[in-house]
Amino acid sequence: MDILFDNLPGLLIAIPLLGAFLTPLLSRAGDSVRNTWVLIITGLSSVCGLLVASRVLETGTIVYTFGVNTVSNIIPPDSGGIPIRIIFTIDPMNAFMLIIAAIVGFCITLYSVSSMEKLSGKDGFFTLVLLLIAGVYGMIATGDLFNFFVFLEISSLAGAALVAYRIDKGVAAEAGLKYAALSTIGGMLFLVGVGLLFAQYNSLNMAVIADRMQLTGLDIIAFVLFFTALAMKCGAVPMHFWTPDSYAMAPSAITAFLVVSSQASLYALFRVCFTLYGGQINPLTVGWVIIILGILSMFIGVTMAIPQKDVKRLMAYHAVSQTGYMLLGVGVGLAALSSTCLSQSIGIMALKGGLFHIMNHALYKGLLFLTAGVIFYRCGTRNLNQLGGLGHNMKWTMVFFMIGALAIAGIPPFNGFASKLMIYESTFLFNPLLAVIAMVVSILTLASFVKVFHSMFMGPKLPEYEDVKEAPTPMLIAMGILAILVVLFGIFPQQVVDALVAPAASALIDYQGYITAVLGGA
Amino acid sequence: MIDSFTLSTGFGAWNAVFWVIAFVIACIIGWLIWSRGEKTYDSSGGATAPFLSGNKEPEKAAVHIRAGNLYWGYTDALSGYYRFIKPFHTGNLSDYFLAYLFVTALVLIVVVVLK
Numbered sequence: 196m197d198i199l200f201d202n203l204p205g206l207l208i209a210i211p212l213l214g215a216f217l218t219p220l221l222s223r224a225g226d227s228v229r230n231t232w233v234l235i236i237t238g239l240s241s242v243c244g245l246l247v248a249s250r251v252l253e254t255g256t257i258v259y260t261f262g263v264n265t266v267s268n269i270i271p272p273d274s275g276g277i278p279i280r281i282i283f284t285i286d287p288m289n290a291f292m293l294i295i296a297a298i299v300g301f302c303i304t305l306y307s308v309s310s311m312e313k314l315s316g317k318d319g320f321f322t323l324v325l326l327l328i329a330g331v332y333g334m335i336a337t338g339d340l341f342n343f344f345v346f347l348e349i350s351s352l353a354g355a356a357l358v359a360y361r362i363d364k365g366v367a368a369e370a371g372l373k374y375a376a377l378s379t380i381g382g383m384l385f386l387v388g389v390g391l392l393f394a395q396y397n398s399l400n401m402a403v404i405a406d407r408m409q410l411t412g413l414d415i416i417a418f419v420l421f422f423t424a425l426a427m428k429c430g431a432v433p434m435h436f437w438t439p440d441s442y443a444m445a446p447s448a449i450t451a452f453l454v455v456s457s458q459a460s461l462y463a464l465f466r467v468c469f470t471l472y473g474g475q476i477n478p479l480t481v482g483w484v485i486i487i488l489g490i491l492s493m494f495i496g497v498t499m500a501i502p503q504k505d506v507k508r509l510m511a512y513h514a515v516s517q518t519g520y521m522l523l524g525v526g527v528g529l530a531a532l533s534s535t536c537l538s539q540s541i542g543i544m545a546l547k548g549g550l551f552h553i554m555n556h557a558l559y560k561g562l563l564f565l566t567a568g569v570i571f572y573r574c575g576t577r578n579l580n581q582l583g584g585l586g587h588n589m590k591w592t593m594v595f596f597m598i599g600a601l602a603i604a605g606i607p608p609f610n611g612f613a614s615k616l617m618i619y620e621s622t623f624l625f626n627p628l629l630a631v632i633a634m635v636v637s638i639l640t641l642a643s644f645v646k647v648f649h650s651m652f653m654g655p656k657l658p659e660y661e662d663v664k665e666a667p668t669p670m671l672i673a674m675g676i677l678a679i680l681v682v683l684f685g686i687f688p689q690q691v692v693d694a695l696v697a698p699a700a701s702a703l704i705d706y707q708g709y710i711t712a713v714l715g716g717a
Numbered sequence: 718m719i720d721s722f723t724l725s726t727g728f729g730a731w732n733a734v735f736w737v738i739a740f741v742i743a744c745i746i747g748w749l750i751w752s753r754g755e756k757t758y759d760s761s762g763g764a765t766a767p768f769l770s771g772n773k774e775p776e777k778a779a780v781h782i783r784a785g786n787l788y789w790g791y792t793d794a795l796s797g798y799y800r801f802i803k804p805f806h807t808g809n810l811s812d813y814f815l816a817y818l819f820v821t822a823l824v825l826i827v828v829v830v831l832k
Contacts, residue, residue, distance in 0.1 A: 373810050380814065384821070415828055423821040434820055436806060436813045480831040484824055495802065502792050502799070504784055544727040579784030608733035608740075613724055620726045642788070650784035655777030686733040688724040 203247045204259035204283045207293075207336055208329045210240045215325035222318030230308045233321045237304040240328060244297030247336075248290035252698060256286040256712040258338070270714070277398045284338025284402065284713055287698035291550065292335040292462045294695065295557045298680065299455045300328045303448040306565055306673035309666075310448060310572055320360055320446075327353040327452060334459040338713060340389045340471075341399040343463060344382060347428075350456050351378035358445040358453075370444035377437050381424040388420035401471055402713035405706055410475040418476060421467045422484075428460035431522060432491040435515045439499075442511035443577070447568025448673075450507065451561035454514055458553050461518065465525055465703060473706030482530025485522050490629065493519030493636045501643045505577045506567045509647060510560070513603060516636060517556045523633060524549020524618045527625045532704065541624050543700060548617030550703075551696045555610040555684060559602035562677040566596040569666040569674070570651060579650040586652035588663045593652045595674045600648060602681045604641035610681050613688035 199206075214236030222229045251257055261281040270278050285293070304324060311317055330350025337343050355378065359371025389399065391413045396404050408414060427434035438457075442450045468481055496516030503509035528546030531537045569592045570585065571577050586593040602609035605616075615637060623630035665671070684691050702708065723732040767774055792799060805812075 373813065376810055377813055377817070380817065410832075415832070416825070419821060419825040419828055423817065423824055426820070427817050433805070433816045434813075436808075436816065439806075440808065476828070477832055480828060484827060498795070498798070499802065499806070501788060540727050581783075583781045583783070584778075607731075608736045613731065613733070616724070616729075616731055617726050620728045624728065642791075646784060646787045649782070649787065654781035657778050657781065686737065687722055688731070688733065689722060692724065 207243045207332050211325045211329035215322045218322045219318045241297040241301040244293040248293045251290040259283040278400050282338045283336040287702040291699035299561050302673040303452045306670050307448040309669035323353045323357050331459050339399050357449045358441045367444040370440045374441040381427050384420045385424040388417035391417040402710045406710045408475045425460045425464035429457045430515050431488040432495045439508045439511040443508040447564045451564040454560050469703045470706040478529050478533035482526050485526030489519045489522030497636050497639045504579050521549045521552050541621050545621035546700045547696050552614035555614045559599045559681050563599040565674045573663050582651045583654040584656040587656050595678045598678045600644035605637040608685045610684035
């Protein structure tokens with residue numbers, strides 16, 4: 196049993212990868228066998244993710260090296276102090292992200308089993324879903340820059356193929372192509388950055404590079420390449436244009452997980468700023484760059500959302516807007532922590548708020564995309580102008596939508612309110628104007644979702660949707676899990692902050708701790 | 718016990734449990750007021766039908782306000798802003814690349830200058 200637990204980080208990607216490659220084979224045995232297989236695989240990898248996270252939160256950072264059986268062998272004696280194998284470094288920040296991926300990953304698979312029922316090509320679809328999940332787990336868990344690039348590519352290619360999955364007069368293919376092309380360019384520039392660092396420091400390991408970082412001219416160029424590639428992947432304005440195209444065309448369950456994939460890029464962005472270049476790059480400058488991207492994302496995202504008529508496109512713009520809150524919180528955290536005039540507690544609280552918002556956003560945005568998927572599944576349209584009166588027949592979907600909508604708008608007692616409150620208060624002390632903008636964006640978000648709620652669920656029954664049915668049970672269960680978490684995280688936010696968010700924030704700030712965990716003070 | 722559910726923001730506090738309790742109390746008060754209302758009232762007698770200057774009420778489905786008709790005042794008031802911002806969203810992949818490269822160049826300049 197111990198050997199199983201000791202190898203959980205490896206299983207984290209081994210299970211979905213194995214599941215992905217066997218899915219086409221098992222599909223020959225029929226839909227029910229394939230669906231059961233996919234659910235078992237996703238369930239197991241989610242359990243793995245949660246177990247790894249709980250171990251990290253209990254015992255501290257896990258450094259897992261592929262190919263050795265003891266921790267002392269991480270750095271081979273003849274390697275000049277450089278860890279040369281594939282290494283996963285999972286500290287509380289990674290654990291925090293793993294929990295998000297585990298929860299949402301399982302929910303979207305459960306949902307997909309039912310929502311894709313009537314469509315063909317499901318063996319390929321579920322293979323790609325499992326590859327996407329493996330890619331995201333790898334991005335989160337790895338402590339190696341080149342490995343990160345590999346997992347980034349796996350998740351990008353699987354994501355692009357899934358965006359293009361639903362053939363809709365070529366529009367989905369176009370959206371998939373845009374996602375693939377931009378991801379590839381971003382990935383290539385990221386790889387150039389990795390090459391620049393490898394050429395100087397002889398290593399691809401993040402801890403080694405962070406330890407040896409000199410901040411040369413090449414290091415700065417590499418930083419900018421990492422920074423913009425990851426900011427583009429997380430959909431920060433003005434590099435957000437792919438987001439509405441891709442999120443709108445992908446099947447809804449996939450869109451919900453693309454949000455997590457974007458957040459994995461956001462995590463990597465923070466890891467680069469805080470750990471890889473921790474103590475080297477000017478935190479005030481970088482903090483303000485992140486803040487400006489955050490403000491632009493918040494405002495342009497929400498204002499572009501309001502006039503949209505396609506519900507998923509509208510939600511995609513809101514995803515951009517909510518990413519802005521995370522950038523704002525963490526940007527203020529980075530800038531305030533380096534300031535000599537401001538209290539450190541402001542920076543730490545802003546950082547916690549930004550990180551807590553990542554988790555909350557994954558839950559409520561995932562929920563909202565799943566409700567939009569139900570509408571499309573039952574009504575065959577995403578056009579808000581053609582919808583109405585669905586609340587009469589789709590009561591559970593309506594309730595789940597309301598929970599998600601109130602959470603994203605920051606209405607108490609849902610989880611979005613708790614994280615936004617932390618961001619508002621800390622940001623106000625840093626710069627009141629930023630907090631005012633954040634609050635105005637919340638009001639506009641509420642206005643936008645009132646429009647969606649009215650357009651889809653309110654009003655009399657429309658003749659074309661007279662007999663529309665509620666979502667199938669697996670879809671309701673998947674949405675129910677997310678809705679319950681949205682409510683629980685809203686009512687008991689301090690427990691979540693204490694157990695998950697505060698350790699993640701501390702780990703992110705403590706770059707020396709990250710280096711020591713890998714190099715052991717070497 | 719209840720304090721353990723209070724989210725400390727460092728500068729303030731938020732307790733959702735109190736909020737839920739207050740919400741439930743407000744609902745109970747609302748229900749009590751509603752339950753003391755006139756019980757003999759007959760809603761089928763036409764008293765609740767809208768009066769449209771004596772015109773016959775159209776079918777309910779025909780008067781549903783669609784999404785495109787909502788917030789026209791907001792978008793009209795901000796039409797200048799939207800005229801500026803919408804052209805950036807061309808849907809053209811080349812423009813997406815340009816935006817990406819523009820930000821890369823800009824961030825490089827900022828980071829180098831303010832190193």
